[in-house]
Amino acid sequence: MNPTPLSAWIEGIGFLAPGLNDWPAARAVLRGEATYVAAPSLLPAPSILPAAERRRASRVVKLTLAIGLEAAAHAEADISQLATVFTASGADGHNCHALCAQLATDDRLISPTRFHNSVHNAAAGYWGIATKSMAPCQVLCAYDASFGAGLLDALGQVVIEAQPTLLIAYDSEYPEPLHSKRDTPDCAGVALLLTPQKTTRSQAQIVLRSTGEMAQKMADPDLESLRTAIPSLRVLPLLQMLAKGESGTVCLDYLAPLQLSIDLQLC
Amino acid sequence: MTPLLLSSYTATTCLGSGLEATLTGLRDKRSGLKPCVFETVTLETWIGEVAAVDAQKLPENLARFDCRNNRLVQLGLEADGFAERVREAIARYGKSRVGIFLGTSTAGILQTELAYRRCDPLTGALPDDFIYRTTHNSFSLAEFTREYFGLEGPALAVSTACSSSAKVFAAAARQLACGTIDAAIVGGVDTLCLTTLYGFASLQLTSPEPCRPYDVARNGISVGEGAAFALLERLPAQAPSGAVLLLGAGESSDAYHMSSPHPEGLGAQLAMAAALRSAGLPATAIDYINLHGTATSANDAAEGKAVVALFGDQVPCSSTKGATGHTLGAAGAVEAVICALALTNDLLPGSPNTATRDPAIPLDYQLISRSGKVRYALSNSFGFGGSNCSLVLGVAQ
Numbered sequence: 001m002n003p004t005p006l007s008a009w010i011e012g013i014g015f016l017a018p019g020l021n022d023w024p025a026a027r028a029v030l031r032g033e034a035t036y037v038a039a040p041s042l043l044p045a046p047s048i049l050p051a052a053e054r055r056r057a058s059r060v061v062k063l064t065l066a067i068g069l070e071a072a073a074h075a076e077a078d079i080s081q082l083a084t085v086f087t088a089s090g091a092d093g094h095n096c097h098a099l100c101a102q103l104a105t106d107d108r109l110i111s112p113t114r115f116h117n118s119v120h121n122a123a124a125g126y127w128g129i130a131t132k133s134m135a136p137c138q139v140l141c142a143y144d145a146s147f148g149a150g151l152l153d154a155l156g157q158v159v160i161e162a163q164p165t166l167l168i169a170y171d172s173e174y175p176e177p178l179h180s181k182r183d184t185p186d187c188a189g190v191a192l193l194l195t196p197q198k199t200t201r202s203q204a205q206i207v208l209r210s211t212g213e214m215a216q217k218m219a220d221p222d223l224e225s226l227r228t229a230i231p232s233l234r235v236l237p238l239l240q241m242l243a244k245g246e247s248g249t250v251c252l253d254y255l256a257p258l259q260l261s262i263d264l265q266l267c
Numbered sequence: 268m269t270p271l272l273l274s275s276y277t278a279t280t281c282l283g284s285g286l287e288a289t290l291t292g293l294r295d296k297r298s299g300l301k302p303c304v305f306e307t308v309t310l311e312t313w314i315g316e317v318a319a320v321d322a323q324k325l326p327e328n329l330a331r332f333d334c335r336n337n338r339l340v341q342l343g344l345e346a347d348g349f350a351e352r353v354r355e356a357i358a359r360y361g362k363s364r365v366g367i368f369l370g371t372s373t374a375g376i377l378q379t380e381l382a383y384r385r386c387d388p389l390t391g392a393l394p395d396d397f398i399y400r401t402t403h404n405s406f407s408l409a410e411f412t413r414e415y416f417g418l419e420g421p422a423l424a425v426s427t428a429c430s431s432s433a434k435v436f437a438a439a440a441r442q443l444a445c446g447t448i449d450a451a452i453v454g455g456v457d458t459l460c461l462t463t464l465y466g467f468a469s470l471q472l473t474s475p476e477p478c479r480p481y482d483v484a485r486n487g488i489s490v491g492e493g494a495a496f497a498l499l500e501r502l503p504a505q506a507p508s509g510a511v512l513l514l515g516a517g518e519s520s521d522a523y524h525m526s527s528p529h530p531e532g533l534g535a536q537l538a539m540a541a542a543l544r545s546a547g548l549p550a551t552a553i554d555y556i557n558l559h560g561t562a563t564s565a566n567d568a569a570e571g572k573a574v575v576a577l578f579g580d581q582v583p584c585s586s587t588k589g590a591t592g593h594t595l596g597a598a599g600a601v602e603a604v605i606c607a608l609a610l611t612n613d614l615l616p617g618s619p620n621t622a623t624r625d626p627a628i629p630l631d632y633q634l635i636s637r638s639g640k641v642r643y644a645l646s647n648s649f650g651f652g653g654s655n656c657s658l659v660l661g662v663a664q
Binding site for chain 1: 268363372376379380383384386391392393397398399400404405406407409410413419420421422423424425426427428434438440441442444445446447461462465466467469470518519520521522523524525526533534537541650651652653654
């Protein structure tokens with residue numbers, strides 16, 4: 001059969017990474033207008049949550065609310081109606097460590113809150129509670145290939161279900177001793193609000209096809225190390241083109257030998 | 268959605284490995300549950316354990332994937348000749364045109380739980396033989412499956428707790444519709460571990476007895492494990508009579524609570540309505556509903572309200588978790604396969620252990636398995652975080 005082009009319009013972008021607190025900050029660095037300065041990721045307190053929940057919110061919940069809400073605000077989208085695709089290389093590493101450490105002792109009566117926060121879709125669950133969105137919510141994992149997997153499913157929803165879809169790709173760190181086995185350095189993520197039709201808010205169109213080419217690298221060594229150390233930041237070459245206002249084709253890492261070639265046309 | 272063919276399917280649970288054992292168990296109203304004797308767990312509860320999982324030997328070149336969860340993946344893939352059907356599909360379409368979409372809640376977390384007991388007493392380091400990527404990570408079962416078949420196409424894991432392996436059908440259907448792939452291995456695998464057993468116990472959701480879905484005296488779940496798979500392909504011009512079809516899928520969110528369902532089952536209603544819409548069928552067309560039916564007080568009450576609101580009290584329905592236990596991230600795929608068996612064997616499965624229907628839930632709830640024509644079946648799967656998915660399956664006439 002003739003494949004349906006996997007395409008969408010980007011209406012909003014959210015971003016957070018070590019030393020890059022939001023999309024405007026990242027955009028300035030990607031355009032070469034500001035110098036990258038390494039710093040721990042700064043996770044804002046999620047004002048959308050009630051005070052009690054806000055204090056208890058884990059790092060992945062703060063991260064996903066920050067980038068998801070930034071992308072939605074950018075696009076002036078109604079968050080209570082948005083379908084979402086969350087994709088992450090792992091769940092809440094600190095919570096996972098606490099559970100495994102306690103289950104290795106004689107006192108195995110773990111906290112029920114820790115248990116329900118252990119699910120891979122915990123951040124997605126809190127997103128639903130915070131935004132009151134009852135729309136479909138996908139939660140994926142593909143280890144280092146998680147960004148590509150999320151983009152494929154999000155584009156599938158945009159194309160087949162013809163609905164705006166918010167892709168939230170994110171990762172977080174494990175504490176020791178798991179950190180030595182999986183060394184993701186810090187929290188980071190990107191959110192893209194993808195729509196099936198062009199609107200006045202559209203910034204660019206993306207069309208995706210599979211390829212066997214090598215992924216594009218970042219010229220700046222600091223940004224390249226972010227791209228390779230944090231799976232969701234495999235998106236950086238695409239974001240650099242968006243930031244610079246350049247149309248063209250870019251190849252992103254997915255799941256070897258399968259890579260993603262993306263045609264980006266600025267509006 | 269465009270209907271898809273389940274060209275092969277299989278399930279392995281505590282009822283046994285493969286379709287014949289599953290069908291016989293369902294017909295005979297057998298429960299595979301037994302008192303919990305697993306690892307060092309000391310909980311007064313019942314479990315649905317798959318026999319001989321740890322007798323599985325992974326191929327030498329895939330030894331890094333070795334853990335209970337991937338052993339069950341292999342056991343499940345090799346039942347009913349499923350792996351052979353997959354290899355034939357790969358020969359037809361090519362190794363980059365068959366995608367992998369697998370659901371799990373905890374993957375091989377048991378491996379990490381065990382490794383934490385062997386941390387170096389001086390440095391606290393995990394043992395050298397522990398490999399996070401290929402055992403613990405949620406993607407490990409999909410990566411194992413990809414390497415097991417030598418595939419080079421797209422692969423992902425869906426991890427939305429207990430709806431995971433229902434949602435894989437929807438995700439695979441989208442990629443088949445877009446033409447990025449020509450066939451999809453969909454399914455779910457979850458295995459017993461301390462996190463889920465002690466976790467559900469901490470929420471006071473494990474029953475000290477075999478679980479009794481929709482019983483007036485239900486008092487919690489029996490944690491199970493399972494592996495179920497289906498090979499999804501586009502429908503040929505003339506679908507063979509008796510072939511099982513995926514007709515619709517519906518997804519929604521509760522947006523209510525992390526571990527309790529919406530009390531009126533609003534999210535569940537949205538998912539079922541979306542699945543019917545996706546299938547282009549009215550509620551009256553459905554002949555059997557395989558309920559999520561975990562046997563917790565809250566789940567069955569909320570799901571019951573949602574089903575009554577959409578279907579009234581006339582559609583035969585049951586939860587089969589009294590037979591299989593709650594296989595968590597594998598439940599969606601296990602129960603889709605049970606629906607396939609219902610469709611192809613004119614079987615309305617009953618509900619082992621359930622003795623007295625809850626009078627507060629007016630459903631045509633099947634206590635005993637019986638014969639009955641099933642042309643269209645709906646299967647419900649709901650998970651923590653308020654994640655809901657319903658599937659509609661049918662049989663080609």
